[in-house]
Amino acid sequence: MENRDLVIIGGGPAGLAAAIEAKKNGVEDILLIERDSHLGGVLQQCIHNGFGLHIFKEELTGPEYAERFINELKSMNIEVMLETMVIELTSQKKITAVSKKYGLIEIQARAVILAMGCRERTRGAINIPGTRPAGIFTAGTAQRYVNIEGFMPGKEIVILGSGDIGLIMARRLTLEGAHVKCVVEIMPYSNGLTRNIVQCLNDFDIPLLLSHTVINIHGKKRIEGVTIAKVDESLRPIPGTERYISCDTLLLSVGLIPENELSKMAGIKIDSVTGGPIVNQRMETTVEGIFACGNVCHVHDLVDFVTQEAQLAGKGAAQYLKSEKPSSQRMVKVDVGEGLRYVLPQIISPELMVSDKQNFFMRSIAPMSKARLMITSNNGVIKTQTLRFVKPSEMINIVLKKEELLEPNIEFLRFTLREEGDGYGDE
């Protein structure tokens, strides 16, 4: 059994930033474990640009964004194990991992940062009827085939779901010579960023069919086509609106699930809305000394926020390793009010904040052109802020100052988001 101060599970953007930040904050003994053959995670296949607008103020591609962090990590001599898969994590922070190179490894860590990211929802998650032929891929799998392995998944393509990966792949496959027939979205609005609708669909005249879904899949060996239909307000197909579209490939871009098998094994409490661990002000889970950050906590739309969150987890782990006392200070519960789907972190101990500011990440339940975000406690209103063009697909980031949270008898924080009339009066 090996002993380590800090083990980070996952070498994507979250794991990289967490490792670097922990080292900067005085943690010397760090081991980062990555199951793939390279660092950078999904960024290595996200060859499009638009990463880093918040952190670097420039538009980088995924590999470029990753390389900046990989270079920094290497310059700090942080130990990395590649092609090594963690298969067990206990609440006592004992880790079991396997790898071709190192065999079976057992490590006792003093602190752990979970940075395993997320995986894509598949056909099984959304129960599309029909046959089960080849040619149905998640958009991210197709992205890996095209951008890393150099294979095309097909030529005549239908995409279900207008999440960002689906939109990006619509453009990517078109550039590579495929015919993307349409993007089908069950909701009356797109789940992707506006810039992606414009630059990935409109640029190439790819139709986006809102309030439509795939209701049948045809073909025996290989997919031959899909039946799509319009849906009503309760998302049920409307009889009479069915339409057959021939295709040899169906891509699914229908959402992401945080990857929390290890977290559950360690007895960490999972938030049923985010699908990730419940975390406190320093990204610590309900198991003391185990931290989590990035898409393992909740699915992000921008990598910049993953990095920020991971830096907080890295600082938090360093703080924990210095004192290693349980957070016995009072715990303020974060309450999700109307208009919001979730707020992260879910618990705050104001006295133990790692800096004088606290980031709160949240998502709205519906698009609103103008909305008022209100943060209240048992003592009354702490902060209000007007937000414009709120969309469920674009995460809201609010910063509260430490002094705003240090009221003596604070018991809870409630976040609410209410729609307001638009000042422009033209909508």
Add this chain to the structure above:
Amino acid sequence: MEMNKEVICIVCPRGCHIDVKLVDGKVANISGNVCQRGKTYAEAEVTNPKRVLTTTVSIIDNGNQKRLPVRTKEPIPKNLLMKAMKELKNVTVKPPVKMGDVVYKNIAGSGVDVIASKSWE
């Protein structure tokens, strides 16, 4: 000749739908934008829209053909995207390559170089 074109602005998340009126190919009127940045964006979109092209080229690694991610150093005119893809089809790079190295010069006659998005040892 008069023509109307609609542009969805991507400068900020508001996403204004901007109407651009063209007379004989020249911008005569812009409406629907809330700010000046939207006007500038819409004008460029209608007269000379540009995009950064990101794609991959072949790279030889231990005898295996793999893909090296690349991008245009600057945005290129949108109507050159497919031509640029064609030119890059037969490009093969030999490592080592450093992020930012030029792998192809003056893509599609645009005057813009294509650079590696990733280092490869």
